[in-house]
Structures are given as structure tokens and as C-alpha cells.
Amino acid sequence: YMYSKQQDSTTPSWKKVDYAGVYKDIAALLEDENYDDGSYGPVFLRLAWHASGTYDCKSHTGGSSGCTIRHAPESEHDANAGLEVARRRLEPLKKKHPNISYGDLYTLAGVVAVQELGGPTVKWRPGRVDKQAVECTPDGRLPDAAQGADHVRDIFYRMGFGDQEIAALVGAHALGRCHTDRSGYDGPWNASPTAFTNFFYTELLDNTWVPKKWTGPMQFVDKQSGAFMMLPADMAFKTDPRFRAYVERYARDQDAFFADFANAFAKLLELGVSFPEDAPLYRFKTLD
């Protein structure tokens, strides 16, 4: 008895979690016909990215490791508006799997979203250790959708990404939509916002984008139907020649997009995390 008790208290919590089981439990939470376009996948992906995208490679601060996104003031930064919806949806799984860290739970939810909505397999490792509110990252580390290519580069270079990786990541804007009560922007990027596709690139290139006529923030709509949108920051991927070269490639070649996205997204989820040496690398199978 003494021995097993001691064993348990010295085994790190991250080793006591059935991650394939958590994957399945997250996947079971995706569908809800009464929410948005019928899936929590897009907002789970956005949560995983905002938890990770605060990383600064020079000061080695931010990132998903401490999962400070769940604490105020970081949870209340403008860029994170609406993400409480995803956190609330995932909370029962923290109760069911108490040994998982929030950082691991939220990043794994991003992996589940990509894979279950039809995207590539994303390699993932556990071992993030949650931190307290005093360690929240400062406001202003996530991108401002009203700005262009220089700003997008500043933000993603700070994380340690290059142009090709940035152009591969932005394809995730095939998923989900903008909400006026979250960011102020409105609408989906394409007609299938719950399927992981290369449609961000094809829509961006194939449509004529015109400023939306409304009193909301400056955004673009497709001239033909007016049903789809682009943020000013999205348009930078069409106008900037170096970004555009990748956009043209990913529009032509969905396999190339999937492969490059999987690598860049896995890297994003690991920024600033010191994994235990024996943390296994998972490639989860999608559910049928």
C-alpha cells in the first residue's frame, strides 16, 4: 500500500492521462446543430491557436505551456473575445480527466478540430504545465485583423515562423466564421466552414473582393454573392508577392497545403513548451 501510494505521488500527472480517450471525448463534443455552423471545431482551433500564438522567441515567454489564456486579464484581451465558449464546452473533460493540464487539453482540442473536420494528421505531445494568472502574457501579442502584411510578418516572425509557414497556417481560415459580438467582423470565408479544405486560397484568388458596405469595421466581401468575407489581414496574402506565391501553390495543390499546414500547426502548438524528455509523440487516428 505504502509503495503504490508513493508511486502515484511521484508519477507526473501528465503520465496518468489516457490521451486517446481525451481525443475521443473532445471529438464527441464537436457536433451541435444549434451552434454556429454545426460544429465547435473552428472555435476549438481558434482557442488552441490563441493559447499558443502569444509566444515570443526572444524573451522565450508566452505560448501554450502555462495556458494563461484561461485567466484574466489574458482571457479578456480583445483578441480572445468569444473563446469562453470553447473553454466552457471543454470544461467537463477537465473534470473527467483531472490529470490533464489545460495547456494540453486546449492544444489537443485544436488537433481534434483539424483532424475530425477532414484535415491532416497533426503530431502532438503532452506535458504542458499550467501556470497562474500572474504569468499572463501582455496584451497585443496576437495579430490585428485590420492590418496588413508587415504587421502579420512582425507577429509571426516574433513566434519564429517564416513566410512559407505563415502562408500555410492562414489556410485555417477556411474554417469557421467571424462574429460581430466577438471581433466585430461578420461572416464565413467560404461555403463549407466546417470542412478543412484549401478553399481559403481558392476563394481568395478566384473572387473579386470589395469593401463591405456597412457601419462595422472595414472588411471585404466577394463581389459576386456578398456571402463570403476576408479580413484586411487575409487580403495581405493576395497582395503581398511573397505570400501570394505560396497561396497560388496551396490553391493548386491541396496535398502540399495539408503537409505544410500539419508541420506549421504542430510547431505552433509547441512554441515555448519544454516537454519532458520521455513525452511520447502522438499521431491520433480520426474517428469513423
Ligand code: HIF
Ligand atoms: Fe484567425 N481570426 N486570425 N486564425 N481564426 C478569426 C477567426 C478564426 C486572425 C483574425 C481572426 C489565424 C490567423 C489569424 C481561426 C484560426 C486561425 C477572427 C474572427 C478574426 C478577427 C473571430 C470571431 O469573430 O469569432 C488574424 C488577423 C490572423 C493572422 C493572419 C491562424 C491562421 C489562419 C493562425 C489560425 O489558425 C479560426 C478557426 C477562426 C474561426 C473561429 C470561429 O469561431 O468560427
